[in-house]
Amino acid sequence: MTAERDAIDRSRRAAAARRERTRAAYDARRAADRRRHDASVRRARLAREVSLVDLVDRLLDGGVVIHGDITIAVADVDLLYVGLRALVSSVENMERELGAGLSAKGPALAATPR
């Protein structure tokens, strides 16, 4: 009689433990899905911001230059760069968060100007 009750108790406990494990696995999966989703949202934002940095570099450093002409308030390009620097540092932070190694510290590797 006692052995029978013990057996029933054991099987109930085992069932409860199984339910607990199933729920834990489900929660872990949900959390992982959420993390993946968050990371992909951040990556998309990073891609957009990197595009903006590339655009700024091209528009201020590339393109045909028409010499000796009226260029509008070149000094104000500085203002543009104040905003740009804030953007670049936010991109850097995001890369660190995403585990990307973009902002490697190292020797100032002189890129060869064209």
Add this chain to the structure above:
Amino acid sequence: MLYVYAITDPGASTEAPGIGGARVTAVREGDLQALVSAHERLEPATGVDRLWEHEAVVEGAGAGGAGVLPLRLDSALAGEDEVRALLRERADEFGTVLRRVRGAAELSVRVGLAVAEEPAPVAPGTGGAGTAYMLGRLERARRAEDLVRAVHEPLAELAREHARLGPTLSDRRGQFRLAYLVERGAVEPFRARVEELAESQPELQLTCTGPWPPYSFVGSAA
């Protein structure tokens, strides 16, 4: 005052409004035209809107396959006569560059090097701490060059021209900026190769953006 967006093949046009919503028109001279918008006075650019407005006009002009030379941001001339004079005086240069870039787009590749973080191996007994430091720097620089070359060479095969861009204010240390002039039809294969390289070289952080108008291939130094 005329804000000038781009110099193009004749007939190229764009649906995109210009800066501040202005109408974009063409000024033709010989085999060239300039896309411009007229403004009583031009406020200095202080935000990023101006950048995207400029970019939208340039991209629109090239969408139909016409050759387009994008101008640097905030290029303006007093009036149509000055624009025609510019097109006349630099007709040879603009014609030559148009031939080089027609039918191609620019792709940007940034290469970030995680390797620069690692302490470099230094042979023991080669000198003091200063020597070891300098040797370490040299070794890292050499390895960085090797890694960049390993990315650059397979990409250059798919490009008409390429350029290693100099530092800009947005630059970060340990990062290289490369630009490729790629046939429009080769843009997707190029992107696919960047993906392959990113997978096979996990120590590198590769960021590819574009297609852009050929900003890095139209300067007189290009």
